[in-house]
Amino acid sequence: MIKNAASENLQNHPSTPANTGLEPSRRFCVAPMMDWTTPHYRYLARLLSQHTLLYTEMVTTGALIHGDTERFLRHDPAEYPLSLQLGGSNAKDLAHCARLAEDFGFSEVNLNVGCPSDRVQNNMIGACLMAQPDKVAEAVRAMIEATRLPVTVKHRIGINGRESWEDLCEFVDKVSAAGCRTFIVHARIAILEGLSPKENRDVPPLKYDWAYQLKQKYPHLEIIINGGIKTFEECHEHLKYTDGVMLGREAYHNPWLLAGVDSAFFGAEPPARSRHDVLRAMYPFIESELKRGVFLGHMSRHFLGLFHGMPGGRQFRRYISENAHKSGAGLEVIQAALEKVPESQQPVPTETAIRA
Numbered sequence: 001m002i003k004n005a006a007s008e009n010l011q012n013h014p015s016t017p018a019n020t021g022l023e024p025s026r027r028f029c030v031a032p033m034m035d036w037t038t039p040h041y042r043y044l045a046r047l048l049s050q051h052t053l054l055y056t057e058m059v060t061t062g063a064l065i066h067g068d069t070e071r072f073l074r075h076d077p078a079e080y081p082l083s084l085q086l087g088g089s090n091a092k093d094l095a096h097c098a099r100l101a102e103d104f105g106f107s108e109v110n111l112n113v114g115c116p117s118d119r120v121q122n123n124m125i126g127a128c129l130m131a132q133p134d135k136v137a138e139a140v141r142a143m144i145e146a147t148r149l150p151v152t153v154k155h156r157i158g159i160n161g162r163e164s165w166e167d168l169c170e171f172v173d174k175v176s177a178a179g180c181r182t183f184i185v186h187a188r189i190a191i192l193e194g195l196s197p198k199e200n201r202d203v204p205p206l207k208y209d210w211a212y213q214l215k216q217k218y219p220h221l222e223i224i225i226n227g228g229i230k231t232f233e234e235c236h237e238h239l240k241y242t243d244g245v246m247l248g249r250e251a252y253h254n255p256w257l258l259a260g261v262d263s264a265f266f267g268a269e270p271p272a273r274s275r276h277d278v279l280r281a282m283y284p285f286i287e288s289e290l291k292r293g294v295f296l297g298h299m300s301r302h303f304l305g306l307f308h309g310m311p312g313g314r315q316f317r318r319y320i321s322e323n324a325h326k327s328g329a330g331l332e333v334i335q336a337a338l339e340k341v342p343e344s345q346q347p348v349p350t351e352t353a354i355r356a
């Protein structure tokens with residue numbers, strides 16, 4: 001157990017998962033996204049939905065073990081339920097980092113077996129591990145032994161050269177035999193040579209039916225489907241065949257979507273807030289971050305999509321983009337940007353609530 005003020009503070013927090021013993025619901029999740037699902041985005045997301053399971057950006061075991069651990073694991077208890085995504089392949093290192101996840105109060109620890117970038121392949125991280133089910137299984141076993149937190153795996157349905165249904169089943173067979181109960185399936189293969197990470201999120205075709213078939217073949221496993229999902233209608237369709245949905249880009253570019261999640265997927269009250277109220281509710285957090293020396297632009301880039309599709313939304317975006325990076329920029333920039341958007345009650349989209 002590591003001893004420092006931040007981890008002890010988080011361990012003592014009443015909603016720390018290891019204290020509540022609660023397994024987070026994965027019915028609706030926001031995907032781990034490097035540079036996007038930062039603590040600032042997550043704080044905003046949590047104001048919009050209490051029940052969505054949020055994921056951190058991927059943190060490598062090397063960064064956690066040899067770098068500034070506390071900086072990489074920094075989060076606010078308000079973000080719970082929150083899963084820490086790890087990148088790595090060494091079982092001992094992953095076990096150590098899974099323990100860190102528990103010590104720091106996360107709700108879940110997730111292993112990245114889906115990221116296709118060259119940088120991570122060289123270090124045996126991400127999608128290239130789809131070719132090494134035994135190694136993933138060994139890592140998962142070690143992680144499970146090291147922590148009380150649920151250990152989950154996010155993966156592709158294959159990689160070039162290992163893209164058959166049998167290959168995928170071998171992966172799931174071995175990793176589930178190691179004790180993993182939850183598989184988050186990005187329903188396309190990754191092509192490890194010749195495509196950029198961005199192209200690898202769009203070019204290989206989506207095969208949702210493979211995720212559905214996994215659920216059929218392994219009904220005792222929790223299967224969460226990911227890739228290209230944009231609307232609640234699509235989510236409800238996927239939920240007929242899988243246990244949960246994970247949205248990435250849409251939840252980032254159009255965060256207001258999250259305001260309808262609690263009613264549409266958890267039968268809970270939608271947060272009765274307008275976009276204006278949500279941003280205002282961020283002020284104390286923004287101010288305390290500014291005091292810590294965080295630049296406004298570093299936080300505000302994650303709010304740019306909040307008024308997506310609304311009258312004044314573009315002006316809001318432009319004002320922040322032009323002013324938040326200026327030296328000394330503070331809360332007044334956000335306040336002035338908010339004034340560009342007419343304030344009216346913008347209830348949670350009824351369409352989403354009706355489909356609950």
Ligand SMILES: Cc1cc2nc3c(=O)[nH]c(=O)nc-3n(C[C@H](O)[C@H](O)[C@H](O)COP(=O)(O)O)c2cc1C
Pocket residue numbers: 031032033034035036057058085112113114115154186201226227228229246247248249250
């Ligand atoms: C900017 C960006 C960064 C990403 N970083 C990660 C990451 O750190 N770990 C990971 O497993 N997937 C990462 N992904 C992939 C997403 O988690 C998700 O699987 C992918 O975007 C497909 O879902 P979507 O179509 O809903 O966006 C990233 C995606 C984006 C757009």
